[in-house]
Amino acid sequence: MTDEKRYISLLFRFWSRVDFKDGCWEWLGTCYQNGYGQLRNENSVIESAHRLSWRIHFGEIELEKCICHSCDNRICVNPKHLWLGTLKENSKDAVSKGRHISGFKLKPNAVPHGVNHHCAKLNPSLVSQIKQLRSENMSYREIGDRFCVNPQTVWNAVNKRSWKGCL
Numbered sequence: 001m002t003d004e005k006r007y008i009s010l011l012f013r014f015w016s017r018v019d020f021k022d023g024c025w026e027w028l029g030t031c032y033q034n035g036y037g038q039l040r041n042e043n044s045v046i047e048s049a050h051r052l053s054w055r056i057h058f059g060e061i062e063l064e065k066c067i068c069h070s071c072d073n074r075i076c077v078n079p080k081h082l083w084l085g086t087l088k089e090n091s092k093d094a095v096s097k098g099r100h101i102s103g104f105k106l107k108p109n110a111v112p113h114g115v116n117h118h119c120a121k122l123n124p125s126l127v128s129q130i131k132q133l134r135s136e137n138m139s140y141r142e143i144g145d146r147f148c149v150n151p152q153t154v155w156n157a158v159n160k161r162s163w164k165g166c167l
Contacts, residue, residue: 006042014039014052024076025053035074053077054084066090072097114163121149127163134158 017029017039027037027049037049054067057079061067068090071081085093115123122130126147133143140151140158147154156162 003042010039010042010052011056014049014056017049018077023078024071024073024081025078026073027075027077031075037075037077049075049077050082053079054082058084068093072099114165122147122153122157122163124163124165127157130154130157 017027017037019026019028029049030038032038032048038046039049039052041047041052048067050069051061051067054061061084064086066085066087066089068083068085069076069081070083071078073081076082114120130143130147133146134140134154140154143154144151153162
């Protein structure tokens with residue numbers, strides 16, 4: 001595939017995973033464990049969705065630069081909410097907004113869990129339904145397909161690796 005075709009494929013895959021809301025444009029694709037969106041770029045390397053958004057709108061990112069969120073929404077890919085900064089500037093911004101105690105230590109509960117997590121696709125009600133279906137011997141893959149989640153996500157919920165508070 002030519003470079004141009006790979007880039008066009010990237011654009012299609014990127015925009016098909018964006019929910020255009022007023023304000024933040026939220027990433028609907030897969031996320032890293034830290035809550036930031038991710039996608040394989042035109043070179044088949046996994047890249048953060050907000051960094052891809054920056055590259056699509058403004059071009060390549062200089063070495064040693066970060067793409068920072070003014071909205072503090074990790075899944076936002078709206079270029080109006082992104083700014084180019086250094087690691088030091090990004091850390092200073094986080095400290096000024098109370099997202100760090102000091103240095104790189106996150107405040108307790110700084111990363112939301114469950115339904116409050118940016119990339120949550122389940123809720124306690126759905127987890128209960130998943131557990132019921134699994135008790136009826138439906139496969140992890142079938143359940144995942146039904147709820148539009150990875151079979152590993154289903155396994156994690158059923159085996160209390162995630163959603164531990166759900167029955």
